[in-house]
Amino acid sequence: MKRKLIGSILLLLLPVTYSYAQTGMANVYGRSAVSLNGQWEIIVDPYDSGISKGIYKDVQPIGKTAFVEYSFDQSNTLRVPGDFNSQRPELTYFESSVWYKKTFNCNKSNGERLFIYFGAVNYIADVYLNGKKLGHHEGGFTPFQFEVTGLVKPADNDLIVRVNDRRTRNGIPGSLFDWFNYGGITRDVLLVRTRTLFIDDYKLQLDAHDVDLISGYVQLDSALSGKRVNIAIPGLKIKEKLATDSHGHAVLRLKRSPQLWSPENPKLYTVSLSVDGDTVNDRIGFRSIKVEGTKLLLNGKPVFLRGVNIHEEIPQQRRRAYSDSDAMQLIDKAKELGCNFVRLGALPPQ
Numbered sequence: 001m002k003r004k005l006i007g008s009i010l011l012l013l014l015p016v017t018y019s020y021a022q023t024g025m026a027n028v029y030g031r032s033a034v035s036l037n038g039q040w041e042i043i044v045d046p047y048d049s050g051i052s053k054g055i056y057k058d059v060q061p062i063g064k065t066a067f068v069e070y071s072f073d074q075s076n077t078l079r080v081p082g083d084f085n086s087q088r089p090e091l092t093y094f095e096s097s098v099w100y101k102k103t104f105n106c107n108k109s110n111g112e113r114l115f116i117y118f119g120a121v122n123y124i125a126d127v128y129l130n131g132k133k134l135g136h137h138e139g140g141f142t143p144f145q146f147e148v149t150g151l152v153k154p155a156d157n158d159l160i161v162r163v164n165d166r167r168t169r170n171g172i173p174g175s176l177f178d179w180f181n182y183g184g185i186t187r188d189v190l191l192v193r194t195r196t197l198f199i200d201d202y203k204l205q206l207d208a209h210d211v212d213l214i215s216g217y218v219q220l221d222s223a224l225s226g227k228r229v230n231i232a233i234p235g236l237k238i239k240e241k242l243a244t245d246s247h248g249h250a251v252l253r254l255k256r257s258p259q260l261w262s263p264e265n266p267k268l269y270t271v272s273l274s275v276d277g278d279t280v281n282d283r284i285g286f287r288s289i290k291v292e293g294t295k296l297l298l299n300g301k302p303v304f305l306r307g308v309n310i311h312e313e314i315p316q317q318r319r320r321a322y323s324d325s326d327a328m329q330l331i332d333k334a335k336e337l338g339c340n341f342v343r344l345g346a347l348p349p350q
Contacts, residue, residue, distance in 0.1 A: 022135075024143035025221075026201045028117050028192050030281040036102050036116075036159065036189040040080045041072040045097040048164065055099050056128040056160050072101045080189060081119065083182035084163075086319035097164045100185055105155045111277075113194045114152055116159065117145040119187025122320075123171060126162040140165075140172065141312070145192070161185060179311050182320040186312075195278035197222055199229070202273055204252065206286045211299075212257045214238075214286065218273060220248035232272045260299045261285030263340055307341030308334055 025031075043055060050056070053070055061068045078084055084091045084098050091098075108114060118125065122140030126133065130153065134146035165183025167175050197220060204216035214236075218229045225246040232239050236258055242250035259267045268283040290297045296305065310330050312321045321330060334342050 022145055022147075024117055024119075024145045025115070025192070025194075026199070027280055027282055028143075028145075028190055031279075032193040033117070033190040034104075034193075036104060036191055037080050038102075039077040040185070041074060041101040042076055042078050042084075043070055043072060043099040043101075044091070044094070045070075045099055045162075046094070048097045048166075050097055050099055050162060051126070056126075056133070056162070057131050058101065058158050058160060070099075072099075078184065080185045081187045081320075081322040082184060083122070083186055083320040084184040085180075085182050086317065094183065095166045095181075097162050098184065100161045100163060102159045102189070104157050104159065104191065106152045106157060106191065107154055108149070108152060111196050113147065113149045113196060113198070115145045115147050115192040115194070117143065117188075117190040117192050118185065119143050119189070121161065121163055121185050121187075122165055122181070122183050123167075124162075124164040125185075128158075128160040128162075130158055138171075140186070143187070159189075179313065180318075182313070184320070186320045186322055195276055197224065197227070197276045198278040199273055199275055199280050202280070204231075204271060204284055206258075206288050207253075211260070211288050212255060214252070214254045214256050214258065216252045218242060218244075218250045218252070218275075220244060220275065223248045227275055230272075230274045233269050235269045258286040261287040262299060303340075305341040307339045307343060308337065309343045310334065 043050065045055070050070065055070050058072060059068050078087050078098075078100070080100065085094065106114065116127070116129070116134070118137070120141055120143060121137065123138065125137045127135060127137070127146060129148055129151050132151060134148065137144045163184055165181055167173060167177065167181055169175055173179060173181055199218055200221040201219040202217065204214060207213035207215045218231070220227060223246060225244055227244045227248070229242040229244060229250050230240070231242065231252060236256050238254060238256065240252070240254065242252060244250045258269065259265075261267050266285060268285050271282045271284050273280045288297070288299050295302045297303070313319070314321050314326055314329065321327065331342070
């Protein structure tokens with residue numbers, strides 16, 4: 001699955017979420033989605049006055065005497081995903097706002113819902129669609145989304161994002177920091193399609209006390225009881241139907257003996273979940289991690305961790321890491337050092 005940054009040396013990930021927007025639905029890369037990546041038009045706003053100037057309205061001059069102080073221009077663009085500091089020399093140490101604009105078309109079907117998903121924007125984001133504010137998000141390393149079902153048009157939708165990377169005393173990083181504060185839309189932007197009822201979250205894993213038991217749950221986005229959730233894991237001959245409770249929650253407990261994931265044999269099983277035509281696909285590795293005294297046990301066997309911290313940066317090019325190839329470069333460098341473990345300071349948790 002794209003952007004599934006789980007390799008043979010990754011054993012632990014500690015994500016931190018801090019958001020005023022709706023946090024992203026689980027596993028957007030296993031759903032129906034259209035990429036909005038690419039070249040976005042931009043306006044650099046060094047005095048951070050764009051909100052009062054109404055940049056988000058994207059007003060076009062009418063007539064020869066009309067005057068608009070700010071205007072997006074197709075010749076003035078930045079790549080998304082990516083940081084703005086490394087793409088333009090004049091923005092290398094820039095700390096203020098840059099406004100991004102993407103125009104897209106969208107045909108919506110009956111019974112379908114639409115969401116704009118951001119993998120990450122550093123650090124503060126204010127998001128507008130067709131002149132209407134969708135919301136605000138703070139935090140440069142967490143995904144977030146906005147529902148836009150009733151706002152999209154068949155053609156010429158203007159998605160505008162104010163991105164501000166100014167460091168603050170209580171921000172991450174703060175005024176004093178140990179990594180470069182790359183600003184911009186630094187991960188994927190997707191237009192995600194779901195059915196009216198969709199799977200919002202789920203988890204499947206080995207039971208903490210029984211390696212022959214797969215347990216987990218599925219959570220719908222609505223509190224509906226009696227909905228049938230289909231779960232299929234062909235590699236384990238699992239094809240089950242679960243019923244949700246009054247909270248839209250369904251619990252799974254199945255006796256199976258999966259081949260366990262390990263660094264030497266990173267076995268992944270194809271998993272499909274669906275409800276009322278909404279489908280999510282995934283690849284999951286089942287393994288057991290326990291602590292006994294001073295020992296860490298992986299699948300019941302002691303494992304000694306040798307690792308480093310990895311920041312989301314490609315030092316050779318002095319830019320934010322954002323692609324699968326970037327992730328593999330960082331992981332390969334860690335493996336060259338003899339690491340079998342990395343602490344991900346910022347890489348995506350998808």
